[in-house]
Amino acid sequence: MTTPMLTKNQTLVFDVLTRAEAPLSAYTILDKLRDQGFRAPLQVYRALDKLLEYGVVHRLESINSFVACAHPDENCHSHGLVAFAICESCGQVIEFHDHEVDHRLMDWLKSQKFKAEKSTIEIRGHCAKCAA
Amino acid sequence: MTTPMLTKNQTLVFDVLTRAEAPLSAYTILDKLRDQGFRAPLQVYRALDKLLEYGVVHRLESINSFVACAHPDENCHSHGLVAFAICESCGQVIEFHDHEVDHRLMDWLKSQKFKAEKSTIEIRGHCAKCAA
């Protein structure tokens, strides 16, 4: 998918996520954008929906939060699964892709005749810095 | 972890999940147990917390729901990741384990010195029957 021009609200939400050092919940984003005129959750969720659709933002299901894609240039997401390591201390997220894992999972799904549409791979724990 | 004797509430919740043909949300479980005296969400969540701790129930992060473990005997969870294929049509869930995927992910995490604690691998799509 080629990313179209972002609207004002989409740009605001995307910028907040890009500047953040950890994933943000929709309501946290809302709070950060009140000064720019945001008033209701839907303004955030609608922007997020589009950003997710364009693939420039990811949703972390296990913590109900959102991050900007770490690999905006490589169009890596069209041909592989995305995985996340999430530090529960500092909140840092490492996004990574592993074709071996992809193929293995895809093979298994194929063997079950299961048609995959969305995937979630999230590992929670402690990053090198916080594992101390 | 060896599973201790379940309490009354834990047993009720576990039985509901065991009989269910698809994952259930905590509030759905609550509704199914009103006749047995359940009144508040916390009664369900507290039972679920224990059942999760004992490993006899899994939480599906991507759909805020819970399922009974499909492999209660094999103590498979202590030495490997658990993955789920979730059909968005019929709700059916297939729980599976793949050591190849485990090792590959674990190796990657090790290379990053990331200490994994919990993992979520969920594939949403359509099962063989529903893919039609």
Add this chain to the structure above:
DNA sequence: TCGCACACGTTATAGCATAACGCAATTGAT
């Protein structure tokens, strides 16, 4: 000019999860 698609704003509501309090039963030292 009409119709449509789309972004947007607002209010209300639905759905998911936990905090904080108190009580009762159990257990395990002292």
Add this chain to the structure above:
DNA sequence: ATCAATTGCGTTATGCTATAACGTGTGCGA
């Protein structure tokens, strides 16, 4: 036996996450 700690339980209230439903305005092609 007694006390303290733990655990399960029930209740009320609250907070967090997400969407429904309605209406407005703008741009654009038929």
